[in-house]
Amino acid sequence: MARGFEIVSEYADQGLHLPYRTTKQAAGYDFEAATDFTLPSIWKGNFLKVLWQLHHGQSSSETDLDAAAKVLKPWLVPTGIKAYMNDGEYLLMANRSSNPLKRNLILPNGIGVIDADYYNNDKNEGAIYAQLINMGIRDVHIKKGERIAQGIFSTYLTATDEATVTTTRTGGFGSTNR
Template identity: 75%
Template sequence: MKRGFEIVSKYKHQDLTLPYRSTKHAAGYDFEAAEDFVLPSIWKTNFLKVLWQLHHNQSVSETDLINGSRDLKPFLVPTGIKAYMQDDEYLLMANRSSNPLKRNLILPNGVGIIDADYYNNDANEGEIFVQLINMGLKDLTIKKGERIGQGIFMPYLQADGEDERAIKRTGGFGSSGR
């Protein structure tokens, strides 16, 4: 088996759909939400207060700036899916083109990278989450089975004299950072 998808054990009996291509020539595999999930609107948080203060040239405390920025954090929507692939591949997670237009949803970093060694890691079995921010005016409920992102398998190249600092993955989401 070269590459594909499996359901993580937590969702084994939850009737999830493996990612699929919606058209014959689609590059991306559509990922669905594993459960109902409420994405809060950024406009209902401290972010709005800070934005108003800045717009009206009022002083803003360092604490308010930090808290206002934290309110822009993405939420991790579970898919219940893990992906296996070759060692020289990764899964590029991207937003669906309809998310910003129809639902005001964005991926905060534009894309997500799922490394081959994320599969079956000890921390979370390699479950893929889609990071989303709700730019809409109201909270948005994503229903189980709604398409929330897409994944594209991609090869990658390594540089000459590869870095000796690379270590074996020991954690789950975000664990390769230092």
């Protein structure tokens, strides 16, 4: 097998670009947004109200806490792309260095790991999304085709005395949770 990218069937006729490297020595393949997307600022809504209440030692209602937590949840920005690779490899998804500095966008988990068996899974065909949070005070409008993340193919090692793993992937995000 080889490694590379394909467009997921949902976006087959949408004129998307496969991820690409912009310079000869670039490690990362730039991923673009598959659609126009607005990332709301975390400073909107009940989040500030709850912070104020916490700061002043006041309790918050469950409704306010739930609304604030919803604002802090990452947004999944579709790329319309899936990645195939060899056994023993993965695709590391990382933020573009310009996102935090210029746009206040961060990946909440720092990186994302796309396993080889995520490709063409039954749940979502292996569609890759960029998880982003907008830490700025204004909403960020991402246009279709804007670069939002980068992917780096890499290999991994396993423990010598690891027990035999028999679990197979059944879906997308969090499909192997116990």
